[in-house]
Ligand SMILES: Nc1ncnc2c1ncn2[C@@H]1O[C@H](COP(=O)(O)OP(=O)(O)O)[C@@H](O)[C@H]1O
């Protein structure tokens with residue numbers, strides 16, 4: 001072993017970047033969550049080459065004044081918590097103050113931002129973690145961040161990038177996942193000039209889900225006991241998918257990809273679902289904050305329930321009820337298209 005050394009800030013942010021910024025979808029997640037935290041009504045995401053060449057996120061949120069814009073490049077600079085008690089009453093998605101400096105350390109980064117009260121905005125550029133310039137810029141209120149040439153200065157990471165189509169489909173998942181519980185925020189995702197997703201602002205989660213799953217029949221799931229509440233819309237076992245990607249689960253409003261929950265859902269579908277298939281749809285679990293440990297690791301989105309048996313029991317009974325009432329039981333073996341009487345969501349796939 002050599003001598004102990006304190007790592008340089010630059011190296012520390014590259015290491016943190018390795019944890020937070022694994023791929024284009026993680027950049028999109030961090031930037032979109034910042035836009036949501038900034039109170040935006042409309043968020044636009046634009047990609048080139050699956051995010052490898054360009055990721056751009058622009059919002060109409062509260063924006064930043066010049067000194068805030070400079071400060072947000074520093075590690076652990078955040079406007080979202082002040083002291084330790086805030087950790088236990090978090091309402092924002094971010095709080096570590098690591099995303100912006102991490103992203104800026106592994107890309108060519110440009111931010112234009114303006115508050116609603118300032119007359120002019122600020123533009124700043126950072127190349128691979130090095131501040132290249134700060135100037136005044138004309139801009140509408142809000143924040144516009146461009147991330148070019150992701151991982152240009154960390155070649156090993158670059159090698160791990162998947163094909164643009166794969167990276168793109170991960171970004172689609174992230175945008176859907178963030179958009180579902182926030183119907184009041186409009187989202188648009190464009191890739192190489194084409195509109196891939198367009199979710200206009202809506203009044204209810206149900207209407208937002210209709211835009212996310214056009215043409216898919218989803219059935220309401222609802223119930224709960226002992227302080228645990230389950231709501232959502234899930235698909236027919238006859239229309240399972242080969243992956244769990246389009247099954248979006250949330251715990252207390254936070255998106256999670258939790259194996260325990262997925263397994264509970266699969267268990268509830270049981271034999272009705274062909275082996276290796278997953279239902280699509282959306283499930284919200286609400287429970288007292290003390291009954292769940294929402295892991296606050298920057299990227300892991302697993303959770304730990306204090307009483308897992310209670311949660312899986314409720315998942316099982318609610319989904320069981322939905323499956324028992326749904327029309328396919330009666331229409332097993334019947335010609336498709338002859339299911340006249342259910343209440344699920346239906347909408348034709350739009351042409352766009
Ligand atoms: N789109 C945005 N609009 C307004 N402020 C932003 C935006 N993105 C980042 N910020 C500011 O920069 C700070 C740092 O962002 P980030 O590095 O993601 O850390 P965190 O979100 O954990 O606070 C935020 O706390 C916020 O004050």
Ligand SMILES: [Mg+2]
Pocket residue numbers: 030033034093094095097099100
């Ligand atoms: Mg953040």
